[in-house]
Amino acid sequence: MIEDNEKTGINDIARLANVSKATVDRVLYNRGRVSDETREKVLNICKELNYQPNILAQRLASDKVYRLAVLIPKSTPDNPYWEYPLKGIENAEKEVENYGIKIKKYFYDLKDIRSFRKESLQVLTSDPDGIVFAPEFNRESIEFSQKCSHKKIPYIFIDSNLPKQNHLSYFGQDTYQGGYLAGKLLSLHLKKHSEVLILNFANELANYPHFMDREKGMRDYFTEHNYHGKITSLNISPDQETELKEIVKGKLHRRTRGLFITSSAHKVARQIQKTGKGNLMILGYDLTTPNLKYLKNGIIDFLICQKPVTQGYLSIMALFDHLVQKKDIQKSNFMPIEIIAKENYQYYLDSNI
Template sequence: MYVHALKIYFIFAKYIYNTLFVMKKVSIKDVAKRAGVSIGTVDRVIHNRGRVSEDTQKKVLKICREMDYQPNVLAQRLASDKTFVFATFTPKPKRDNSYWQTPLNGILKAADELSGYGVRVENYFFDQDDEESFRQESLNILLNKPDGVLMAPLFHREAGDLAKKLDANHIPYVFIDSIVEGTNYLSYFGQDSFRSGYLAGRLIWFHLKKKSEVIIINFTSDLENHLHLKNREKGMQQFLEDHHFRGKIVNLNIGPREELLLTHTLYERLHHKTLGLFVTSSAHKVARSLQKIGKDQLMFIGYDLTPDNVGYLNKGIIDVLLCQKPMAQGYDGILALFNYLVRKREIEKDHSMPIEIVVRENFQDYSDL
């Protein structure tokens, strides 16, 4: 009752004074005073550190609720000399495939922002062509006992093993890029591949005519992304089916060997009825070939704002690039750990990042995302 009346009163007061009214935050001291105990006792109750009689405990908790006590994060971080350590585990960015530089940039940005709040971020890397390197570094991470982990679980089996060990150590972990099913992850920030393919369908649909042809290209050598790529393709096909596309859909699966003949293959396949081209990864490779052949009525949709891709977007070879905020995946992932561990906030579990549609006229907006 009392609480309720109090809250109503505050709201009313706020209203009258146009939110000018200052609601002084209740501190642990206020709670102690009203409960007739010392600060230390309240602290013990709040942290469940025992050595408090049941009666007192109940009374203190009740008063905490009544007064709507909210711990002061600043003072908490200041008082506890504990530095929170977050480990990140992502593929080492390569020069020729700098995709993974972007999530890393987001991670570094978050690390910088949180450095003032007693948080340190340690970056661990693995080689995306080498599962053994994943296993190796997993051990290092566990040895250093971080308070939380953010990882891109490209190798699902190995990542699952790591997840289990983290669970055993009660270390929460966040996934970016993709999810390992059956794990007890804290939160996920990543892409919804099927939906992005479906969306690509919508875009290509603007351009298609009833009796035209669409080519879908899959690089089958891109094994670690295999599921993503397959789902993108499926999404596109589903859209065309849902919208009763009567033209032709050509699926090209390009293996490592076929890659050398890409220009030739394209040259043979393209004709005047080909109005759509959808490439589920490494669009720049296709763009390079296409540049030689020439491109006229074709609408070309690819993925990710890598420098190569953006170059071809600018030249008008690629028309649309889809991306799911790789930088934000890293940034938001770290912030989720912070909010959960440090600020003790609840975290939503699944975050499929917005699917960004990027054309030549707005790519600058995303150049640092």
């Protein structure tokens, strides 16, 4: 048995091929002109010895700096969701900064489409080597994607997906399936003629497709499992939020046993806490600080989560793998759909895990 214990390096290849290491380098990375004959020879030897470049030495020697751009919504007190993907991005940043990766972040306002236009333009003019972005505004995002494609800048979608684009990868949730799972959870609590209320906050227009998918997932679950109780939807627009209490109260039927809130559940939970929740099972989305409060005190029964921190982390890492390590990246990466309750939330606060 041959001891291939000692790592073969570019020098070994060069020696065996009777060329200089510069030539090996040229062959491996198409950096210059080499005769077909030498190229052949070098490649064969590399394959034979299963040459793996030492990535440490590579990054150390190379002065190339990869500049990445991140374009995501800004977090707000009302909806702090985006602070989590950002945290993941920053975790990744620490890990790769030694490898010559520089990350610049751009934030847009989910309630202001112009801010997206403005920031996305900024990103383009900065001409980065790779982009992570959240395509929440459909039309504008498609436009932006196409510009990136045109400039040959690899880009990754996070949190939302746009089909038929030329993106390198997608990291995010399977929105429909999350709603479907929520249906299963609710159904454990429902009786034959119970009613269900689904609440959407329609004020963040960009997010609306998400909410619709979630609702559809839940409704499909009930349909597929022959549940025939009444299911009502309610879309709350920004100008109605002050009267939330009355609206919710008005819609909560005596027989309602399920309440599914597709975003910012804490707003509703706050009202319900005042009136008492009775027999209701309440399901919301995302382990954000305001939601957590109501999970802890028992108003919210379950939160469906999609690993927002991991989404951010993996997006950056994928770009790193693609650019630096030249690895192949999976195009679609759905995050696990997590079920979080009062009894297990504490293990999800920690970060990436």
